[in-house]
Amino acid sequence: MGEAVNVGVLVSGRGSNLQAILDAVDERRLNARVRVVISDREDAYALERAARHRVEAAYIDPAAAGSREGYDRALVAKLREEEVELVVLAGFMRILSPFFVESFKDRIMNIHPALLPAFPGLHVQKKALEHGVKFSGCTVHFVDTGVDTGPVIIQAVVPVLDDDTEESLSERILRQEHRVYPRAIQLYAEGRLKVRGRRVFVSGDGGVNDHRHLINPAPK
């Protein structure tokens, strides 16, 4: 299977994507070692999930760092100490400084609950409903210095249904998040992701398949 990639996961909240990653490691679908989980919030449930899996769970207090870059320096120091190669953002609610992004260039991933570049930022399931799109989904992307702007690695699409609420659409998207995030990290671990400009190419991918489309409403 080759060498496991050392991962550091940054979180702020409930950590269901962290859980999906830890489960994928346990089930050997993901050849990674989660070396540390770091939160900017002391009460993040994700820290409990990490501890339960005997993964180091660290709270780093933003107030103690003084400035945004000061905080990011503390994060980078901790990630380096744990010999982290790939940084995985999983519901981490802070924007990274250019210093952080440079420190782990092309080695930071994020997951976003919309089909980027549609609906960057916050409350995006609500925005998708308000806009009236027929599809939404999730995007795993490499992180650059913008907000939700980096090169796209994987997207998964879900239909938006007539009776959807923000909750039901979020739920449908989240189920796909839990599938694609471990998969994106595994592709990285296998050395199969090549970034050229804005495009990410996956080596050994299946190629053209005419059935890879979706129509909403579904044809009879």
Ligand code: GRF
């Ligand atoms: C997910 O919807 C993710 O796409 C977004 O923040 C949420 C985190 O959820 N970036 P969880 O903490 O992984 O459950």
